[in-house]
Amino acid sequence: MAFQETFKALSDPTRRAILDLLKGGAKTAGEIGVPFDMTGATVSHHLSVLKEAGLISDERRGKYIYYELNVTILDEITGWIAGLKGDS
Amino acid sequence: MAFQETFKALSDPTRRAILDLLKGGAKTAGEIGVPFDMTGATVSHHLSVLKEAGLISDERRGKYIYYELNVTILDEITGWIAGLKGDS
């Protein structure tokens, strides 16, 4: 369907690394940014792209905003790939 | 082959449409270009990106160059996604 935003989101290495990080469970924006050598503003931008693509969801809890992996859209991509391979 | 090029290649709608076209079997560059409202040069560029990403292969037969879908790399992507979902 609207794979466009999703594939664009996945096409950046920092964003894929963020998704890998979130595999271990929800994390705050600050925690997510730690391993990356870039400003919080840039990390925030990447989180916004991932959210817009439906790959993560966010929830504010007090001072923090927690981001969590959203797997449903990943299944759609897997489905599209399976379709390409002829298993449709 | 890193995912970087592959995801970048998949992040363009024209290139995804080309992959869908090739589901039906190998096609020449000219045939591939027909459904798209762009110059042959632009289609050729997209084919080059897809090839560089390992998503298609090409073979010259006389005047024509046939392009064919390459599914192995798609399996790697499916594997990466499965890993994200925790099935690893």
Next chain:
DNA sequence: TAGATATTTAGATAATTGTCTAAATAAAGT
């Protein structure tokens, strides 16, 4: 209320990308 912390938004910039036209290469037919 004021200040500290967490995060986003706004604006700017350099690099990348999708597209075009024009020229080049490759093969086939006359």
Next chain:
DNA sequence: ACTTTATTTAGACAATTATCTAAATATCTA
């Protein structure tokens, strides 16, 4: 050889994007 057909390559340009700094917003605590 020359021409036609198929496709790629080169060079240019506008749009997009990843990143930064600086400023704004949201929340908590003293």
